[in-house]
Amino acid sequence: MRLVAITGCDSGLGWAIAARAAREGFVTVAGMYNGVDTNAAEGLRKLCAHPYLLDVTNPESIAGFRDYVNCLLGENPNYKLHAVVNNAGVMTIGDYEWQTPTMIENSINVNLLGTMRVTSAFLPDLRTSALENTGPSKPRIINVASHCGLQPLPGFAAYSASKAGVKAFTTALRMEHLRHGLSAVAFVPGGFVSSSNIITNQGAHGNDMLEHLNDEQKSFYEKRITALSNYLQAAMGHNGGYDTMKDENIIETFIKALTDDNPKDLYKVESWRYMFYYNLFKLPLPEATLGWLVKKFLTFPE
Structure with missing residues (x-):
């Protein structure tokens, strides 16, 4: 065996x-x-x-x-x-x-x-x-x-x-x-x-990130960190x-x-979605176009 x-x-x-x-x-x-x-x-x-x-x-x-x-x-x-x-x-x-x-x-x-x-x-x-x-x-x-x-x-x-x-x-x-x-x-x-x-601990990690940043970083990033943490917690749509x-x-x-x-x-x-985007990522695209595609792929909040 x-x-x-x-x-x-x-x-x-x-x-x-x-x-x-x-x-x-x-x-x-x-x-x-x-x-x-x-x-x-x-x-x-x-x-x-x-x-x-x-x-x-x-x-x-x-x-x-x-x-x-x-x-x-x-x-x-x-x-x-x-x-x-x-x-x-x-x-x-x-x-x-x-x-x-x-x-x-x-x-x-x-x-x-x-x-x-x-x-x-x-x-x-x-x-x-x-x-x-x-x-x-x-x-x-x-x-x-x-x-x-x-x-x-x-x-x-x-x-x-x-x-x-x-x-x-x-x-x-x-x-x-x-x-x-x-x-x-x-x-x-x-x-x-x-x-x-x-990513079960993503909410706690978001809080730790905010505590870790200095005042300038926190004022610059706080809205994005909070929005991402909320988005990812909502994405955990199973019973754990x-x-x-x-x-x-x-x-x-x-x-x-x-x-x-x-x-x-x-x-x-x-998946077909992964195949589609990852093949596009390999193309010699302008950086701005690649960045736009990455955002579409990730669908993270701004």
Whole structure:
């Protein structure tokens, strides 16, 4: 049986892909920042997944996560390590000048360095699994990237930087481990903010932004920050539960990344709207025209 370890499984995309992996028959270890005594963790247990407390910013927590996975592998000789999925992520929306150092550093620390830390912990095990693999399906690392990492956007500077780093890191890993039969895959799930809890704290972040700014910055930006916070809170039109991700295209694309015998370097979910705008963004347009298109795409309040 193939074992997959996934980070960031408390809600949204992470919970959905952990649940689906378990339903597909994978031995699924779900890293959960909020712990294992939650409704989300209980929901995964009912699917025979293994919730485990995990903070990807804490090396000791990651070491414990790896030890737990290796304990399962050691106790069950028929289990084989198939994949590590780096899904844990945070997002704060707002101009770079508005964001506090904590917000900026958290984006890098969780999204990029968290991915790197977990990968470092599991790479020897994954490489060994790949070298010992006799089946058609390659062991793999799957890193959740973002359209914002492929095409940076205003309001997403730190997040875009972190996800662009994830994509570059994944590409380099893929080349480094090609000779070992270990694959590295970037998974870009597309837009799913309204079915995720990733911006649940946006209202509090807006208040923190205002507190962080000096008087000149506050008078210049206060109306925009307040309008954006109100807009994003209204966009969170779901119940805040853990089982909110219902987009089958996203989940099915992830399953392809997880199960294809020779996985591609990139699995990308792109709606027609995303495809239309992102292709326009690539054209050599005048900067004013590009700016107008970006505003139309984001639909943020002025």
